[in-house]
Amino acid sequence: MLNCSECGRTLEEKDALVHTTEDGEKKVICQECFKELTGVDYQTFALRKENAKQTFIAVLFCLACTAYAWYDKGWMWGVGGIILTTLVYLFSSKAR
């Protein structure tokens, strides 16, 4: 069993969040305190993190395709791929 270091509530291990304070100290907190400390709902935070991961994967995938197209079909395809990758990146970060 864990205790929230802010409000002292007992937490299930799966509900416990680790919050790093500005001076680098790690604290175990509950989701409500997370919201109070960061101003962001934990669900929103988790969603953003997930989106960032998906953007990263999408961009990585595009880069791999670009590299392949460049190698296989010539530099013009490579440049097209880079433009497409940039668009994917911009679109994904806007959608967030």
Ligand SMILES: [Zn+2]
């Ligand atoms: Zn708490």
